Amino acid sequence: MFRKYLALTGLLIFTLCITGSLGAEPVQQNKTVILATTTSVQDTGLLDVLTGKFKEKTGYSVKAIAVGTGQAIQMGKQGEADILWVHSPDDEIQFVKEGYGTDRTTFMHNDFVVLGPKDDPAKVAGSRKASEAFKKIADAKALFVSRGDKSGTHKKELKLWKEAGVKVEPSASYIEVGQGMAATVGVANEKKAYCLADRSSYLSLKDKLELVIVCEGDESLINRYSLILVNKDKFPKVNIEGAKMFFNFLLSKETKEIVEAFGREKYKAQLFFYDYEAKQ
């Protein structure tokens, strides 16, 4: 009896493996590319469009793992990803310097905006530089909501505070929510506070918010995205062929068109700006 039962369980697990591998995407090493990227790329929906297009064209399946910038970089450092698409320049440069990755290419950008309540108690509106805005917020002891999750957005925010010469720590006027963009903006909205958000997120959440843009356009608010190939020499298991194919695809004219057109219809504005000189 025990043998029959073992056989049944074994059969079930075997069937599962077969159907699992049939029903899902091909799991062979060659046809799968693991992309470590950040949530801000995924949240707009741009990532899905691009990976879909890429699959159509090449048959390659991109496993896009959208996590925080910190985790994405860490995945690269362990060879758990084939290609990175992140937006944290300092970390990226360090990453390549330490030999974990190659071919760092900054290829597109969007920007951040400083959001605040309509009545703008800290009188931020009109500031030319973002750091200036932040200083005003600190001086007025107005409430600021931070993502606090070591994401690209969070790191940008911390950089701006540093530029403004302000030391931040949790207090009655500075709270860290440790969550994604939508949640952070949501809290700021509820509490009529200031926060830093990427424009794409703001545009998609605008209708539900009473917050407005109080500072934008400053050079320091630009958010640049880069691609990095994970170093095959260091991590032999990396699918370098697949990674290169996706890399080239993202740096193609076709992608440029997709990126620049993205979101225009929905938000009546361009969300992303393509910088790379695409050759083909």
Next chain:
Amino acid sequence: MNFILDGLKEGMRLICNLDGEVLAVVKLSLFISIFATLISVLLGVPLGSMLALGKFRMKKLLIALVNTGMGLPPVVVGLFVMLFLSRNGPLGFLQWLYTPVGMILAQVIIATPVIIGLTLAAVQGIDPRLYQQMLALGASKRQAMFVLLKEIRLSILAAVIAGFGSIISEVGAVMMVGGNIRGQTRVLTTSIVLETHMGNFDIAIALGLILLCLSFTINLALTYIQQHKVRPL
């Protein structure tokens, strides 16, 4: 308040239009949940019964392990499964990371102790003499166990229902092990997290409603089986 109503409206729209993406997510959720539950039951019920009926030295220790396993935080299981299945991990060669198979593995690890524990309790609740009585009437050990399991089928099915419930509602482990990849490893629970993360509360609520309906339908079927022909005492 408005967004809750929006959510309900969106939910109805998605369901009525049979939106392609939603269908794919639902199909995958069902596939993973049902398969994982089946395997967990096939492993858990016999192991639980054998543990309850057997006599061996390490029995109490094993039961303590099972009880601990019942309370394992799913997200911790997910973390360890992910690390094990990763390229650098000992099971990396299986290439099960970011695939539905990996997610089923994680779910099975989470649900099996629950089913073992509940089956164990159910079988231990039977008067031990009942097992002996069945043997005394000429039953083989297998026949006796079968008869006893039928006798406590209410409790056994409760274990199955509990196992299924914990699997279909799980989000942490499947997120980590599956990666929430669109069209590949995105299930209802991880979709809800994603949509919420993006601020699309209406879609998140809609998906939540669909998840609840699915869960209810399957549990209805299981309950019917459980309560079938139960004579009032």
Next chain:
Amino acid sequence: MIKVEDLEFGFKGSFTLSVHSLEIKDGEIFSLMGPNGAGKTTLLNIVGSFEKSYDGTVEVFGQNILDNKFSRFCRKEMTHIFPQPYLLNMSVHDNVALPLRFRGIKDSTRIDEVLDFFKVSSFRDKNALQLSQGEKHRVTLARAFVANPKLILLDEPFLSLDPRYKETLIQDLRARIKIDKATALFVSQDHNEILGLTDRIAVMDRGRILQTGTPQEVFTQPSSVEVADFVGVETLAEGVITGKQDNLCSILVGDKLLKSVSPFQKGDSVLVCLRPEDVILSRKDETTSARNHLKAGVLQVAPWKLEYRITLDCGFKLIASVTRQSVDSLGLKAGETVFASFKATAVHLIRRNTGQREEINRR
């Protein structure tokens, strides 16, 4: 059918079950009798293969029951009835059908037959767990007999049965076992059950068999004080044999001389055993065929089931059993003087060795 040799089994912390030799023949109905904790149920469980960690040999159907291959065969030819009815949550019919199902027997005529025999046909389709205790017991018995077992082990099976029903059931059961040519091993504390059902008895106490024999032998000729006490011999008096003529002994008990038919010799120290039923009381000092005739003072008149127990003082304590009518007609009450007579053949002697108990197997 059953052979036990040099069996030793230790209870944790308590006494050891120790049976040097016991044999139960094919077709015999054998009872184990004794007080609580005597080891009767344990012995039954050992024979039934539910207790396996013992020393010694137990053979059933001619083979050692510890042999694994044999035990499967054994199970199918044997059935074991426990004091509690272990029924399942299904109809009476389905419960009784279980042994047939386990053996893969499709023929279900036997089911109705046993349901009828044990008078539970009317409950055929009722949920077994909804029956009264007594009804459940009858279902359990029906279930045990449905597969025609050759060996039946019964552990106090008549507990909680309606006494009116019990009598007929015991007779029917005995008839059934004999017709089926089955062997039965039966544990009980109830004398009436044992007397109605059994061919032979073993009296047990503290893990040892004290005496084996027919009910007649054990009840009227107990071999030791323990057995005597257990079988209901209520008069026990110390005496010495002062004379013997042919088979007739004269025993000096206190200052009275009693007569008994016994093989003991002059000078032997004995214990005189007398069953209360064998003592006849009268008001008149008249000679009867009984050789023993004593004057006695009534100490106590106490009701006992449907009769009365009279405690008498004849120089030693004598217990008599008397009907209610006799109590009335003799005007028995404490303080009165009566005459007690009993036959020499009713007086049973046990050798008395002060401070030691003997295990005498009279067969």
